[in-house]
Amino acid sequence: MALRTGSRTMVLDGANARLRADRRQRQARDFLARSSTAAALPLPTVTGKAARTGLLKGATVKLANNGPLIRKLTWPLLRFKPILSVGKLVFVTRHEDVCELLARDEDFTVAEGNAATMDRVNGPFILGMDRSPQYLRERSILQRCIHEGDADRIRAFVAATAAELVERRQGSGRLDVVQDLARPAAVRLLASYFGVPGPDEPTMMRWMRTIFHETFLNVGGDPQVRRAGEASAAEFHAYADHLIGSRRSQIELGEPTPDDFLTRLVRLQRDPETRLSDEGVRRNLGGVVVGAVETTSKATAHAIDELLRRGDALRRAQRAASADDVDEVGRYAFEALRFNPINPVLSRHVARATVLAAGTRREHCIPPGRTVYAGVLPAMFDPSVFDRPGEFRVDRPATAYLHFGHGLHTCFGRYVNLVQVPELAAAVLRLKNLRRAPGAEGTIVYDGPFPDRLLVDFDTVEEGRA
Amino acid sequence: MSALERHDVQGFVVSGYGKMREARYLLLGVRDPREARRWIGELAGQVTASDRAEERRCVNVAFTCEGLATLGLDRAEISTFPPPFQEGMTAEHRQRILGDTGANHPEYWLWGRPVKSGEKPPPSQVHVLLLLFARDEDTMAEVEGVHTQSLAAGGALEVIRSLKPEPLPGRQSVGKFGVEHFGFADGMSQPVVKGSGQEDKLGGDDARRTVIEAGEFVLGYPNGYGKLTPWPRLTVPGRADESFGRNGTYLVVRHLAQDVAAFCRFLDNSTKGPNGESDQEQAEWLAAKLVGRWRSGAPLVRSHHRDDPDLGSDNSFGFAAVDPYGERCPLGAHIRRSNPRDSLGSDPYKALELANLHRLVRRGRVYGSELKNPLDGDDGHERGLLFMCVNANIERQFEFVQHTWCNNPKFAGLYDEQDPLLANQPEGGGSFTVQDAPIRERVGGLSSFVTVRGGAYFFLPGVRALRLLAALEGERARADGAARRVPKRETKAAP
Amino acid sequence: MRQSAFTILTHVKAEDVADLECLLTDIGDDIDENPHLRFADLDNLHYASLFVVADGTRDPYLVFEGTIDGRPHEFLDMLLERAPAAVDKIYRHCVDYPVAGAQDRGVVLDYLEAHDIGANTFYVAWPGWTVDDIRKEQELRDHIEKFIDDQKDADLRHQPPQTIRQRIADHVRGEPTTTWARTARSRPFLVKNGKTVLRLGLAPPAFGFLWVLKAAFSGASTRRRRFLARAILVSVLGFAGGAVRQLRKEETDDERRDRERAPDWQTTYARWTEEEELLGIVRREDVKVQNHMVSVTRIKDGRFRLLTLRLVLWVVNLIARLTANKGSLGGISSIHFARWVITPGDKSLIFMSNFDGSWESYLNDFIDLAARGLTAVWTNTDNAVGFPRTKWLVTEGARDEARFKAYARFSMVPTHTWYSAYPDLTVSNIDNNMRIRQDLFASLDPAATEAWLRRL
Numbered sequence A: 001m002a003l004r005t006g007s008r009t010m011v012l013d014g015a016n017a018r019l020r021a022d023r024r025q026r027q028a029r030d031f032l033a034r035s036s037t038a039a040a041l042p043l044p045t046v047t048g049k050a051a052r053t054g055l056l057k058g059a060t061v062k063l064a065n066n067g068p069l070i071r072k073l074t075w076p077l078l079r080f081k082p083i084l085s086v087g088k089l090v091f092v093t094r095h096e097d098v099c100e101l102l103a104r105d106e107d108f109t110v111a112e113g114n115a116a117t118m119d120r121v122n123g124p125f126i127l128g129m130d131r132s133p134q135y136l137r138e139r140s141i142l143q144r145c146i147h148e149g150d151a152d153r154i155r156a157f158v159a160a161t162a163a164e165l166v167e168r169r170q171g172s173g174r175l176d177v178v179q180d181l182a183r184p185a186a187v188r189l190l191a192s193y194f195g196v197p198g199p200d201e202p203t204m205m206r207w208m209r210t211i212f213h214e215t216f217l218n219v220g221g222d223p224q225v226r227r228a229g230e231a232s233a234a235e236f237h238a239y240a241d242h243l244i245g246s247r248r249s250q251i252e253l254g255e256p257t258p259d260d261f262l263t264r265l266v267r268l269q270r271d272p273e274t275r276l277s278d279e280g281v282r283r284n285l286g287g288v289v290v291g292a293v294e295t296t297s298k299a300t301a302h303a304i305d306e307l308l309r310r311g312d313a314l315r316r317a318q319r320a321a322s323a324d325d326v327d328e329v330g331r332y333a334f335e336a337l338r339f340n341p342i343n344p345v346l347s348r349h350v351a352r353a354t355v356l357a358a359g360t361r362r363e364h365c366i367p368p369g370r371t372v373y374a375g376v377l378p379a380m381f382d383p384s385v386f387d388r389p390g391e392f393r394v395d396r397p398a399t400a401y402l403h404f405g406h407g408l409h410t411c412f413g414r415y416v417n418l419v420q421v422p423e424l425a426a427a428v429l430r431l432k433n434l435r436r437a438p439g440a441e442g443t444i445v446y447d448g449p450f451p452d453r454l455l456v457d458f459d460t461v462e463e464g465r466a
Numbered sequence B: 001m002s003a004l005e006r007h008d009v010q011g012f013v014v015s016g017y018g019k020m021r022e023a024r025y026l027l028l029g030v031r032d033p034r035e036a037r038r039w040i041g042e043l044a045g046q047v048t049a050s051d052r053a054e055e056r057r058c059v060n061v062a063f064t065c066e067g068l069a070t071l072g073l074d075r076a077e078i079s080t081f082p083p084p085f086q087e088g089m090t091a092e093h094r095q096r097i098l099g100d101t102g103a104n105h106p107e108y109w110l111w112g113r114p115v116k117s118g119e120k121p122p123p124s125q126v127h128v129l130l131l132l133f134a135r136d137e138d139t140m141a142e143v144e145g146v147h148t149q150s151l152a153a154g155g156a157l158e159v160i161r162s163l164k165p166e167p168l169p170g171r172q173s174v175g176k177f178g179v180e181h182f183g184f185a186d187g188m189s190q191p192v193v194k195g196s197g198q199e200d201k202l203g204g205d206d207a208r209r210t211v212i213e214a215g216e217f218v219l220g221y222p223n224g225y226g227k228l229t230p231w232p233r234l235t236v237p238g239r240a241d242e243s244f245g246r247n248g249t250y251l252v253v254r255h256l257a258q259d260v261a262a263f264c265r266f267l268d269n270s271t272k273g274p275n276g277e278s279d280q281e282q283a284e285w286l287a288a289k290l291v292g293r294w295r296s297g298a299p300l301v302r303s304h305h306r307d308d309p310d311l312g313s314d315n316s317f318g319f320a321a322v323d324p325y326g327e328r329c330p331l332g333a334h335i336r337r338s339n340p341r342d343s344l345g346s347d348p349y350k351a352l353e354l355a356n357l358h359r360l361v362r363r364g365r366v367y368g369s370e371l372k373n374p375l376d377g378d379d380g381h382e383r384g385l386l387f388m389c390v391n392a393n394i395e396r397q398f399e400f401v402q403h404t405w406c407n408n409p410k411f412a413g414l415y416d417e418q419d420p421l422l423a424n425q426p427e428g429g430g431s432f433t434v435q436d437a438p439i440r441e442r443v444g445g446l447s448s449f450v451t452v453r454g455g456a457y458f459f460l461p462g463v464r465a466l467r468l469l470a471a472l473e474g475e476r477a478r479a480d481g482a483a484r485r486v487p488k489r490e491t492k493a494a495p
Numbered sequence C: 001m002r003q004s005a006f007t008i009l010t011h012v013k014a015e016d017v018a019d020l021e022c023l024l025t026d027i028g029d030d031i032d033e034n035p036h037l038r039f040a041d042l043d044n045l046h047y048a049s050l051f052v053v054a055d056g057t058r059d060p061y062l063v064f065e066g067t068i069d070g071r072p073h074e075f076l077d078m079l080l081e082r083a084p085a086a087v088d089k090i091y092r093h094c095v096d097y098p099v100a101g102a103q104d105r106g107v108v109l110d111y112l113e114a115h116d117i118g119a120n121t122f123y124v125a126w127p128g129w130t131v132d133d134i135r136k137e138q139e140l141r142d143h144i145e146k147f148i149d150d151q152k153d154a155d156l157r158h159q160p161p162q163t164i165r166q167r168i169a170d171h172v173r174g175e176p177t178t179t180w181a182r183t184a185r186s187r188p189f190l191v192k193n194g195k196t197v198l199r200l201g202l203a204p205p206a207f208g209f210l211w212v213l214k215a216a217f218s219g220a221s222t223r224r225r226r227f228l229a230r231a232i233l234v235s236v237l238g239f240a241g242g243a244v245r246q247l248r249k250e251e252t253d254d255e256r257r258d259r260e261r262a263p264d265w266q267t268t269y270a271r272w273t274e275e276e277e278l279l280g281i282v283r284r285e286d287v288k289v290q291n292h293m294v295s296v297t298r299i300k301d302g303r304f305r306l307l308t309l310r311l312v313l314w315v316v317n318l319i320a321r322l323t324a325n326k327g328s329l330g331g332i333s334s335i336h337f338a339r340w341v342i343t344p345g346d347k348s349l350i351f352m353s354n355f356d357g358s359w360e361s362y363l364n365d366f367i368d369l370a371a372r373g374l375t376a377v378w379t380n381t382d383n384a385v386g387f388p389r390t391k392w393l394v395t396e397g398a399r400d401e402a403r404f405k406a407y408a409r410f411s412m413v414p415t416h417t418w419y420s421a422y423p424d425l426t427v428s429n430i431d432n433n434m435r436i437r438q439d440l441f442a443s444l445d446p447a448a449t450e451a452w453l454r455r456l
């Protein structure tokens, strides 16, 4: 025929060579072969190096973790130019405007920014979807996996885990808030409450960090971060498939299964209304789990760090901890986190021409295609909502905090962390004569965007608290 | 930009009439031009326009070039139509563009083939395409009855062939989309016509991907270049009308037979295990790779491990960011060829803009019964897709997609393979590359799964233009013009 | 070895036009097997075409254009050695052909060379890549692909990327016919350094201008010097301003004339299906992967247009030599070779191009990717359809899709004979093959290894 080129250079024999074994099977095989050795491997340091590849990128990462500096930089905006357009970017700093922005999810969207990476690493997930029937359906299915009483169950589990983890360090007088406490505790909660233990803790921590890094924080597209993230994602997929498969067959066979998030998700598959496809279960479970570890650890580390800067507040928080008033500890923790939140800004894409803060003096027309940054940190220093914002006060209205975002995409794990972060903080605060490790060791060390170490010293006691 | 004049644009442009389960496509020949024009005048009042939400029945009508000439358009007027429409789908060089060679050659077509010199009796030329839609079978019977009667009244027109698509699946079916014979959900990806009112729901990326200038699908509006695509005019003094073509467009019809048994056999053969046993999972994987979506419609870009029916209607994806090398959705997969989205070229933004200059509004329906046990072989009944698409520029849209993307062995840097579903494969079978890391895989032995059985380019005029057609003067029409194209050189204008 | 272009223009005896066209069509219809001229015997020849331009407005002439490795002199000499009869048969129809001296190679060679006008602008997708390189690299790829396809047990693809590449390299090493592939091929100087050369070239005028500016306004320079510098500035600016004014005047005049054009362009274009010549062109298109396009347009009257055209062609040529020399001309990556030639007497502009894919997609590329450059060239020319309205030499123009396509179609001349040495390869195929070969034995990091494997 006319378009054929005539020279068929490659001759394939009629009976095709058998296609390569299914990718998934192969990955599972590779993974199983590797995971036996994985436990022995030290945590990889890929990400640390990767963050240094670009000066600018490095600076951005540093800035994002430097609450005080962001405050200084955004203060003039908050005061004089609450909505600022520069080129293709718009910065929003007032609390009211930030809330409006995050609430108007159809004008200010997330898919443009998140969907591609989400797809690449995990598969479609609510965090990368805009309001749509699919979003609403999947979010509500996830919501149905949260049962009454979960908060108490989480509280009890985290308290016990934290106590055990801290207990291990009792003898040494030194605790790494990140590696000794927050990360392992979060990973154990994944096992116990979400039902995703991972092959072993170090592997799970590695997966969660590299995947999280690639999914949310690899702004400049660093190839090393990407490779590490995608490799972990492939392993995690294979693992999750296996896990879900065996849980499903357990349920089908009527065997007893732990009452965890996974079991609930799989059980919901029975009803067409709440039925996710098998792949749907995998990507939703993956999406939820990946958001859990590094966020928790960062929140805990930043909260402790900020408290350590404020002797008075620290002492009062410690008193609350010793009195087992964890709610009060929570107020301290989240107020402390205000000074260095884990997400100082959230970004949105402008889907269509629109007006922000309409009818106010700040009214601002925004053309489509722009990227808008919702300044969560400056908004939490907006004096119209946070009276005397520079002061550390625990009597602020809980609803004003924006740690977990706002609107449609409000953090799905909020109910977990309203409990978990305070419990972890309390476990640290209970330590006797809590103080930073001396010198440089006492400041947070980051691995790229993640706190990797925060060493605190304390007085050892012969008899640990029960 | 002026909003779409929906009362004048035929409804088929903006809707595939998904609620109308039944459809009949009547291919008509004009027998008495004067009577035929009278019929068109009557029909103009019944034609479904884009602004009418019909509950029970829809009627649309389109014309071939021969049809318009027979109805009385002057040679000079005919020449205001673009070359592909004038020459028709079967012009020799168009056969190469469209891949209509070998078994696809027009000489084997059931309809739409050109007259061979000396052929007796000459095949009836298709002049008019009457598209009838109805909510259910009874209504269809009634609608069809009424129309076949009125078109034949006074010896105006004759039904040459009636094409009968399968009824669309009713409510009980899984998704809202139909399933074509190879077993894939079809129809999820459609451009949204700017000004049709459907674009308001979309934001951001989706809008950029799918909202297309009205002029790409309807004449008389700015096209993708911000220009007006030239449209046909009436030029004869006395009836000259500059805006005859406004709100009209072109409808491409391809009658495509699908060899379901061959398709399934190919999948099975290519994925047999070492001991010759079938491997269902592998076969499904390969099938998805050929199409670029799983059977449910879930795009491979978004779900590359296995089918995910929850993503069945998903169309929110590009290739560049997630899958630049085709390791999820192969470079040569049907949907990547027929709409490469943002993947051709180094700048995805620009690539998307350029790809969107070649979009089609697809309006196909499936015909023929389902083949029950495809691995047992064919049952001797023909089945396939009555592929139809709407576009304002046949060369830049339909023919470009078919030639530069689907049929092009060099598409996206490939060397020697064509659209795995559509291609007219060479002797010995075609091949298909599945990109993968660390190295690609290649499948051979693809046969031609689709054969062209008929087709034509039609003009789908605006409602007002129908009235103009009906009002053409009787004297100008050639009563004997049926089945004969107006000789070419008679009106050659002296420069 | 650098490719070069020859374009031999000779007048055809009026009474012989039909015979010559007939002969050329004969050759063209069976380019590989015809009894007259076997292009495949001519090593070093990438592309060649022969066509007669006879549009009634001027004396008919024959164009013989070719793209070759090396210099035209050697090539034409070889042509005369290997196919003297064919040359004679063709050129016998031409005015001034030394019939008497036809037995003498030297005389005919002189004749051909005397009529060779080269090209004003010559674009080469891959400078330095010879016919031989291109063919051999394709063989190498075929060889590797076959090796991969032959790995039936699927063992290969379970190996890590490095191992796969190693095995491929080992396989190639074991094949005696591909020893040449072991040495990497380096790219020509200008391909690697064109940008630098361009910068170096632009530096002196830029510095000169700065110097003049400084001299004109700095208090430090002497009065005399200041006066001189200002005079230079004023004249340069004045000249530029004058040129721009003249340009706009020409453009508005064109616009006015275009409004009065009778018949209007749409009517002219509507005659499309009656133009046997055009139909003939279209009927010969899309037979292979590549196509050939010859366009002849009349240069608009007046020195200004001619000067502008020459300037633009010179600039485009410079860009083609220095920066657009890596498989893409202004973003269009489907052109193998293209050239613009102003005919002797400055009456017409001929454009000749060897490209991948259909004419429709080629023109879309023009409009979508390189409209400005093409407008700057063709806006200086005219034909029955007329070039679309242009502003400031580069804007609008070709962006008027429908009219630009009509203009281009109507400007086309049938190529009676057209030869391509590798009709099945696209520019991007050649690029890919080239890179496969280049890195086959190189030492690559893991990312580069993966990228290399993706090329297969």
Ligand code: HEM
Residues within 6 Å of the ligand: A110, A126, A127, A128, A139, A287, A288, A289, A291, A292, A293, A295, A296, A299, A342, A343, A346, A347, A402, A403, A404, A405, A406, A408, A409, A410, A411, A412, A413, A414, A416, A417
């Ligand atoms: C168990 C731990 C966690 C889980 C499972 C989790 C899960 C999620 C999920 C699924 C979303 C997306 C919601 C949607 O798009 O509808 C989300 C959003 C968010 N999460 Fe979490 N999260 C966790 C911990 C945290 C922590 C500790 C913080 C900060 C203190 C946090 C801050 C946020 C924020 C700010 C958003 C909103 C992002 C946006 O609007 O762009 N999350 N989280």
Ligand code: HEM
Residues within 6 Å of the ligand: B180, B181, B182, B184, B185, B186, B187, B188, B189, B190, B254, B256, B257, B258, B291, B293, B334, B335, B336, B338, B339, B360, B362, B384, B385, B387, B398, B401, B402, B406, B421, B422, B450
């Ligand atoms: C019997 C023949 C054919 C079959 C079985 C077939 C099947 C399919 C399927 C299953 C899809 C995916 C569903 C969707 O995205 O909506 C699709 C999409 C598409 N097909 Fe076909 N098709 C056929 C013929 C054609 C022809 C002849 C053309 C035009 C030249 C064409 C152009 C398209 C386009 C433009 C899309 C949408 C791609 C996108 O926007 O992502 N198809 N086809």
